[in-house]
Amino acid sequence: MASETRVAIASVADVVTARQKGRSLAQELGFEGADVTLITAAISEVSRNIAEHAKRGEIILRPENHGARRGLCVVYHDDGPGIANLAQAMQYGYSSGSGLGVGLPGAKWLMDEFDIESKLGVGTTVTMKKWLD
Amino acid sequence: MRVPILKQRDYLIASVQSVLSDPDLLQLRDDLAERIGRYRSRGVIIDVTVLDVIDSFATRTLRAIAHMLRLRGAETVIVGIQPEVAFTMVQLSLTLEGIGTALDLEEGLAYLDERTKRKFRRGK
Amino acid sequence: MEGRQQPRIKDDTRPSAAENTVSLLRELVAHLRQRRTELRQEWARRIRDSRLLTAMSTEEIFSEATAVYDNYVEVLETGSVEALQAYARDLSERIIPRGVETHEVLGIVLLLRDVLARSLFEKYHHDFDLLNRVLDAYEPAANSIANTVGVSFVEQRERVIRQQQKAIRELSTPVLQVRERLLILPIIGVIEAQRARQLTEQLLRGIRANRAKVVVVDVTGVPAIDSAVANHLVQTVEASRLMGATVIITGLSSEIAQTLVTLGVDLSKMNAVGDLQGGIEEAERMLGYKVTKVELPTAPEESA
Numbered sequence: 144m145a146s147e148t149r150v151a152i153a154s155v156a157d158v159v160t161a162r163q164k165g166r167s168l169a170q171e172l173g174f175e176g177a178d179v180t181l182i183t184a185a186i187s188e189v190s191r192n193i194a195e196h197a198k199r200g201e202i203i204l205r206p207e208n209h210g211a212r213r214g215l216c217v218v219y220h221d222d223g224p225g226i227a228n229l230a231q232a233m234q235y236g237y238s239s240g241s242g243l244g245v246g247l248p249g250a251k252w253l254m255d256e257f258d259i260e261s262k263l264g265v266g267t268t269v270t271m272k273k274w275l276d
Numbered sequence: 277m278r279v280p281i282l283k284q285r286d287y288l289i290a291s292v293q294s295v296l297s298d299p300d301l302l303q304l305r306d307d308l309a310e311r312i313g314r315y316r317s318r319g320v321i322i323d324v325t326v327l328d329v330i331d332s333f334a335t336r337t338l339r340a341i342a343h344m345l346r347l348r349g350a351e352t353v354i355v356g357i358q359p360e361v362a363f364t365m366v367q368l369s370l371t372l373e374g375i376g377t378a379l380d381l382e383e384g385l386a387y388l389d390e391r392t393k394r395k396f397r398r399g400k
Numbered sequence: 401m402e403g404r405q406q407p408r409i410k411d412d413t414r415p416s417a418a419e420n421t422v423s424l425l426r427e428l429v430a431h432l433r434q435r436r437t438e439l440r441q442e443w444a445r446r447i448r449d450s451r452l453l454t455a456m457s458t459e460e461i462f463s464e465a466t467a468v469y470d471n472y473v474e475v476l477e478t479g480s481v482e483a484l485q486a487y488a489r490d491l492s493e494r495i496i497p498r499g500v501e502t503h504e505v506l507g508i509v510l511l512l513r514d515v516l517a518r519s520l521f522e523k524y525h526h527d528f529d530l531l532n533r534v535l536d537a538y539e540p541a542a543n544s545i546a547n548t549v550g551v552s553f554v555e556q557r558e559r560v561i562r563q564q565q566k567a568i569r570e571l572s573t574p575v576l577q578v579r580e581r582l583l584i585l586p587i588i589g590v591i592e593a594q595r596a597r598q599l600t601e602q603l604l605r606g607i608r609a610n611r612a613k614v615v616v617v618d619v620t621g622v623p624a625i626d627s628a629v630a631n632h633l634v635q636t637v638e639a640s641r642l643m644g645a646t647v648i649i650t651g652l653s654s655e656i657a658q659t660l661v662t663l664g665v666d667l668s669k670m671n672a673v674g675d676l677q678g679g680i681e682e683a684e685r686m687l688g689y690k691v692t693k694v695e696l697p698t699a700p701e702e703s704a
Contacts, residue, residue, distance in 0.1 A: 155297070155333075158298070162331075163295070166328065176359075176360055176601060177360040177363045177601055179360070180328065180360035180361055180364045181364050181367065183328065183329045184329050184331055184364045184368065187329060187331040188331060188368070191331065191333060208485075212559070245370070249332070249368045252368065253368070355644070357642045357643055358608070359601065359604035359605045359607070359608055359639075360601075361642075362639040362642040363601060363604060363635075365639070365642060366635040366639045366642070367635070372642060377642050377643065377644050378644035379607070379611060379613075379643055379645070380611075383644055
């Protein structure tokens with residue numbers, strides 16, 4: 144059974160690595176069909192967020208257990224400037240129909256749990272989870 | 277991995293391989309631009325059957341490609357978007373508005389035949 | 401015990417008291433192991449007396465009782481509930497199909513707690529102070545165990561229910577192929593977000609499997625929808641388009657149409673047709689079928 148996987152993100156090439164690892168872990172944990180794609184897309188979008196904006200960070204993927212519930216946890220961490228207005232940032236950029244970067248708001252939409260913490264000058268950490276039904 | 281582009285009749289068919297990185301997409305754009313100029317094709321099919329995810333960058337780039345090709349007189353149709361991929365795209369509100377879509381290669385060719393025939397007729 | 405990297409259930413900041421707790425727990429564990437046979441039997445007897453686990457035979461109860469007992473002692477020994485969680489999940493998977501209820505599972509765990517507590521009273525009754533310290537070490541662990549087993553059982557039950565619901569949903573909404581390239585999806589009953597999502601996925605897979613170009617989604621049998629479902633409807637239309645299929649929605653009641661308008665849905669993008677029959681005809685037109693009405697000879701009319 145897989146344990147933790149860390150993917151350092153420094154460029155867009157790492158986005159592919161992160162989502163491929165995410166895909167295989169999701170499948171290994173038993174996710175099926177659209178759920179696998181949703182997880183892969185969420186990882187792709189947040190990794191892209193690091194590569195394009197924060198410039199440096201990492202994605203940590205690991206299985207998650209909560210009693211009988213099993214799922215996947217994705218921890219996003221960037222060494223970026225931090226987000227000043229979280230509420231606004233989680234709205235901004237998530238524009239429908241234009242295909243612009245969907246980043247963190249997009250990932251929130253796809254995952255079951257989403258917890259964000261940001262410190263100006265330090266960076267942003269997001270913990271996301273998706274549960275198997 | 278570079279996307280192979282074939283010429284079939286009056287059209288170009290680009291078949292995406294499973295791993296499509298950002299540079300691959302940009303390369304595809306440049307390759308199509310070059311081929312369109314060379315062959316003056318009327319239509320382009322981009323086959324994404326084996327893609328397991330289409331993210332915001334891919335969506336943006338595909339739209340840019342279609343736009344570029346239209347400026348050069350060619351219709352674009354994206355074929356082979358899988359159910360899970362289509363579902364995820366609409367969840368993220370990633371639309372391919374303005375680009376034709378069809379189920380598969382066969383439908384894509386029928387789509388292009390329909391569209392280019394119309395243009396031809398109008399031109400008469 | 402100190403060398404193990406496992407979370408301690410009891411956290412005591414005073415070093416001497418911590419060591420005390422450790423040695424007490426060790427003594428406790430030794431006691432429980434020593435009295436294993438009789439305590440298990442006592443527990444199994446109490447289970448039978450309170451008429452719990454009636455779905456299981458005496459042998460089965462004793463066998464599970466043994467496993468729970470040993471896991472219980474292990475939690476006290478290691479301070480980690482991981483093994484217990486895994487066992488509780490496994491036990492739940494086995495007993496839920498047998499019809500064992502939540503109150504039974506909680507009941508038997510609490511009974512064990514009582515049986516063990518009683519044995520501690522019996523052993524340490526001569527030293528009230530020591531008894532208190534032993535209970536201080538025992539109680540948090542016992543509570544954690546009851547909690548773990550109870551929660552695991554309930555979560556497993558919920559998981560089973562969700563799976564069954566999913567299966568029922570899939571059976572109740574068939575995607576029908578009426579003609580080549582034409583699918584019909586009749587939706588009946590109340591749809592909530594979960595079902596709506598499942599419908600969308602089924603439909604999209606159906607489009608691929610049947611190579612459908614047109615899908616008629618009939619909502620005549622749907623009394624009302626909320627914004628989440630309306631959203632799903634719109635997403636279904638868009639996702640179908642990405643797969644090269646057009647969606648025609650039929651049977652929209654004026655109430656639902658109003659809901660959609662209020663929610664800002666652009667009905668003109670929705671391709672809505674009055675009823676199912678009309679929708680199918682429209683679909684056939686789109687597909688290039690020519691539908692002609694054949695006049696059949698009627699019986700001579702009766703004079704008034």
